[in-house]
Amino acid sequence: MYENLAIVGATGAVGRLIRQLLEERKFPYKTIKFLASKRSAGTELTFNGATHTVEELTPDSFEGIDIAIGSTPDEAAAEFAPWAVKAGCIVIDESGYWRMKEDVPLVVPEVNPEAIENHKGIISSPNCSTTQMVVAMKPLHDAGKIKRVIVSTYQATSGAGVVGEEDLIEGAKAVLKGEAYENKAFSHQIAFNLIPQIGSEKYEGYTSEEMKMVHETQKIFGDDSIKVCPTCVRVPVTNCHSETIMVETERPISPAEARELFEKTDGITVIDNLGAGEYPMPKDCTNKNDVFIGRIRKDLSCENGLTFWCVSDNLRKGAATNAVQIAELLVRSQAAV
Ligand SMILES: NC(=O)c1ccc[n+]([C@@H]2O[C@H](COP(=O)([O-])OP(=O)(O)OC[C@H]3O[C@@H](n4cnc5c(N)ncnc54)[C@H](OP(=O)(O)O)[C@@H]3O)[C@@H](O)[C@H]2O)c1
Numbered sequence: 001m002y003e004n005l006a007i008v009g010a011t012g013a014v015g016r017l018i019r020q021l022l023e024e025r026k027f028p029y030k031t032i033k034f035l036a037s038k039r040s041a042g043t044e045l046t047f048n049g050a051t052h053t054v055e056e057l058t059p060d061s062f063e064g065i066d067i068a069i070g071s072t073p074d075e076a077a078a079e080f081a082p083w084a085v086k087a088g089c090i091v092i093d094e095s096g097y098w099r100m101k102e103d104v105p106l107v108v109p110e111v112n113p114e115a116i117e118n119h120k121g122i123i124s125s126p127n128c129s130t131t132q133m134v135v136a137m138k139p140l141h142d143a144g145k146i147k148r149v150i151v152s153t154y155q156a157t158s159g160a161g162v163v164g165e166e167d168l169i170e171g172a173k174a175v176l177k178g179e180a181y182e183n184k185a186f187s188h189q190i191a192f193n194l195i196p197q198i199g200s201e202k203y204e205g206y207t208s209e210e211m212k213m214v215h216e217t218q219k220i221f222g223d224d225s226i227k228v229c230p231t232c233v234r235v236p237v238t239n240c241h242s243e244t245i246m247v248e249t250e251r252p253i254s255p256a257e258a259r260e261l262f263e264k265t266d267g268i269t270v271i272d273n274l275g276a277g278e279y280p281m282p283k284d285c286t287n288k289n290d291v292f293i294g295r296i297r298k299d300l301s302c303e304n305g306l307t308f309w310c311v312s313d314n315l316r317k318g319a320a321t322n323a324v325q326i327a328e329l330l331v332r333s334q335a336a337v
Pocket residue numbers: 008009010011012013014015035036037038039040041057071072073074076094095096126127128158159160161162163314315318319
């Protein structure tokens with residue numbers, strides 16, 4: 001039985017949500033421990049009405065643990081996952097470190113749940129901007145095979161963790177008071193601004209965040225022929241990433257058919273009434289687990305093209321919800337044996 005859990009990075013932006021989701025979804029467990037760096041070790045948190053002390057992550061942290069859900073920076077994930085696997089624990093990892101490794105399934109339960117069967121101890125959850133896009137792509141891909149995607153993202157500051165949110169709120173207060181503010185997460189002022197760079201310079205003028213969207217999409221669909229052209233932009237919104245997504249399919253899919261396909265898909269909510277001013281917006285999608293879609297219309301520049309607007313809570317479906325759904329898949333697959 002998978003009944004002993006560890007939450008690694010439990011004090012971070014994603015870790016907090018993982019705790020909340022495990023409570024909300026009544027995830028079954030016998031024991032649970034919360035791990036973080038030395039900085040937070042010793043702090044107390046409440047989970048399901050009980051008080052727990054955060055422990056420092058060490059090589060011995062995983063003795064007797066069945067499932068560890070990790071949301072730490074890449075360097076910490078690179079180090080702790082092998083400790084956990086050695087102790088016989090399955091790791092569900094949110095960081096970017098393991099996602100593209102050959103033996104590591106990269107899973108979005110609405111898209112490729114079967115991939116968890118191939119794990120060798122580590123299962124990765126994709127980058128937040130990839131996750132909502134592939135959930136939206138899946139019904140269209142199944143119906144008409146997507147050949148090409150052009151995506152522009154409008155990514156919230158919480159995507160850069162707790163300090164990203166601080167840079168927006170405290171930075172905005174400083175700008176309004178005419179005071180200086182030293183950014184912690186971003187290389188430029190984010191308040192009252194847009195930053196057309198997320199991640200480092202990576203390949204042919206694309207950033208690391210953009211190349212994650214290319215490679216992770218191809219890995220999740222198991223299809224390297226899907227072409228992805230991303231532009232990732234940080235915007236002064238605290239939570240929920242938004243994306244304009246243009247897809248070119250092998251056969252034409254009309255906006256009406258696309259709307260029907262989206263409406264039939266678990267995990268997608270359609271809000272699409274331009275005349276009434278109804279479409280998904282970050283303020284309305286925060287704290288929700290679904291991927292929200294609106295502005296569905298034909299791409300006037302491309303024969304088999306369709307374009308739409310997509311919003312999702314990056315801390316929920318983009319991270320914590322996806323990881324907890326993977327843990328639920330593991331529990332269900334074990335119950336089925
Ligand atoms: N934010 C998003 O929307 C999002 C979406 C998808 C994936 N992710 C990925 O999820 C991971 C966490 O992101 P976040 O936004 O939650 O970041 P965060 O708010 O900065 O939280 C990081 C967490 O990792 C812990 N940590 C840092 N270094 C550690 C170490 N050496 N050993 C043990 N624990 C350590 C921190 O503990 P302390 O309290 O001790 O510092 C904290 O609990 C990142 O890899 C990120 O790329 C984030």
